[in-house]
Amino acid sequence: MEQISINTEYIKLDQLLKWANIADSGAFAKLIIQNGDVKVNGEVVLNRGKKIYKGDIVEVEGVGSFKVV
Template identity: 90%
Template structure:
């Protein structure tokens, strides 16, 4: 499992996917989220504005798992 460091209290899911180089654009981040390809702490998330906090586990189909630290 890879770690993603954030320097704020939280980050929105679509921004996190771009920050971690999982999505190369906001449009692609939106697409993979709306397709149900992203889980946060084991639950599928369809909202790109979902707030992600340190300690959350992000799973992206075809990419892997990431822990936010």
């Protein structure tokens, strides 16, 4: 499992997808999330503004999973 490091208390899900180079734009991140292709800690998330904290596990369909550190 990959690890993605953040330097803040939290990061919004759409920003995280861009930071991790999974989405090349906010529009693409929004599309991935709205399609139900993203899980946070095992649950599908449809809210692109969901706050992601250190220790969370993010899974993206067709890409894999990573832990936020």
